[in-house]
Amino acid sequence: MDLLRATLYKVIGDGTKLMYNVMVDKSSKTTVNLEASNRSTAIPNKSTIRSGGNKAPNILKAPAVQDLDPQLNPDYNFDNFIEGYSNKLSRSVAEAVAQSPAKTVFNPLFIHGASGVGKTHLANAIGTKIKEIYPEKRVLYVSAHLFQVQYTDSVRNNTTNDFINFYQTIDVLIIDDIQEFAGVTKTQNTFFHIFNHLHQNGKQLILTSDRAPVLLQGVEERLLTRFKWGMVAELEKPTVELRKNILRNKIHRDGLEFPPEVIEYIAENVNESVRDLEGIVISIMAHSTIYNKDIDLELAQRIVKKVVKYETKAITIDDIIGTTCKHYEIEPAAIYTKSRKREVVQVRQVAMFLAKKHTDYSSSRIGQLIGNKDHATVLHACKIVKELCEVDKSFHSDLEAIENTLKKRN
Numbered sequence: 001m002d003l004l005r006a007t008l009y010k011v012i013g014d015g016t017k018l019m020y021n022v023m024v025d026k027s028s029k030t031t032v033n034l035e036a037s038n039r040s041t042a043i044p045n046k047s048t049i050r051s052g053g054n055k056a057p058n059i060l061k062a063p064a065v066q067d068l069d070p071q072l073n074p075d076y077n078f079d080n081f082i083e084g085y086s087n088k089l090s091r092s093v094a095e096a097v098a099q100s101p102a103k104t105v106f107n108p109l110f111i112h113g114a115s116g117v118g119k120t121h122l123a124n125a126i127g128t129k130i131k132e133i134y135p136e137k138r139v140l141y142v143s144a145h146l147f148q149v150q151y152t153d154s155v156r157n158n159t160t161n162d163f164i165n166f167y168q169t170i171d172v173l174i175i176d177d178i179q180e181f182a183g184v185t186k187t188q189n190t191f192f193h194i195f196n197h198l199h200q201n202g203k204q205l206i207l208t209s210d211r212a213p214v215l216l217q218g219v220e221e222r223l224l225t226r227f228k229w230g231m232v233a234e235l236e237k238p239t240v241e242l243r244k245n246i247l248r249n250k251i252h253r254d255g256l257e258f259p260p261e262v263i264e265y266i267a268e269n270v271n272e273s274v275r276d277l278e279g280i281v282i283s284i285m286a287h288s289t290i291y292n293k294d295i296d297l298e299l300a301q302r303i304v305k306k307v308v309k310y311e312t313k314a315i316t317i318d319d320i321i322g323t324t325c326k327h328y329e330i331e332p333a334a335i336y337t338k339s340r341k342r343e344v345v346q347v348r349q350v351a352m353f354l355a356k357k358h359t360d361y362s363s364s365r366i367g368q369l370i371g372n373k374d375h376a377t378v379l380h381a382c383k384i385v386k387e388l389c390e391v392d393k394s395f396h397s398d399l400e401a402i403e404n405t406l407k408k409r410n
């Protein structure tokens, strides 16, 4: 008793009251699961509760709502989850679940999408909102990885019953990155039982994954079918408009000011993940502060280039001809004619210049492919284009526009 008391005071707090009840079932040699109210409990003084981080679920602590740290990130809420076309559906469903956990048809709610599109944010937002509206609910956010570690520990320590009992007391269970369960059969099996228990008892499950259920290889079919019982909602890659809004919001929240063309540039070129957008804002801010430099397009371009993998799919002569003709509004067929019309000649020259700059073809080959000319014509075209660029602003910006279109075609 003394040892137990001293340990409880140390771990939970002074004055923790220990109540226990030992039942031994000699006939079956199995552990008896008791209802929470009958089970041994240790109720800490409210003033001395310490956040244990739910690292290893402690059955002694399980029944007290106020003693369960939901492990939610309060920075991830609905207020700062910006809505756009690509996440509208998922966000609406998430809000419905937050308003009425386990009372909608969205149970389980399975949110999937590529890395950095906001799955963890949205899942946390649901949990945070539920805690706001229903403080008495036992909400728990846990990564699939941590769930698996806890399960493995419980097997090692022979406390798997406690582990399962603990999870069966949760009202809203959020498991992030469920794809991590692939290939770990025993964890899946245990989760299957927890899932069934919670679902049958009217508890809400929220799962996130980097892929849709049908693509989750290494996850048992019986789990996959359950994942599809409720709502499978995809968070798509953010559209350019959403990226702009997220950027503006972040910049505003951080008390910064970025010129509009910088926001446009970042939003147009960083199109995979919101995490990348946030990283770029931080890098730009750091560079501007450390080097005492204004935030301008040039700085943004330098930083974006380091972060974004420009897929350098080789530019072809056909790409160049197509883009240049489109820009100058002439038919590509005109390039291959003998026409000496000024506009056709100029388009040929621009195409030759761009081919020299962006492809590895020799001048003779470029000449052959663009209007069947010789290599001297190609070199002459390059010289003319360069000279024109230096003296004619509008010609220069035409060329830049064509080059930008060529880069973006990837």
Ligand SMILES: Nc1ncnc2c1ncn2[C@@H]1O[C@H](COP(=O)(O)OP(=O)(O)OP(=O)(O)O)[C@@H](O)[C@H]1O
Binding pocket: 076, 080, 081, 082, 083, 087, 113, 114, 115, 116, 117, 118, 119, 120, 121, 122, 210, 246, 274, 275, 278
């Ligand atoms: N719509 C949004 N509005 C505001 N911030 C967002 C939005 N979507 C994502 N974010 C932010 O982007 C970052 C990455 O989001 P999050 O971690 O939720 O992505 P994820 O899809 O869970 O990624 P992963 O699969 O790699 O874990 C977070 O800082 C998050 O706040």
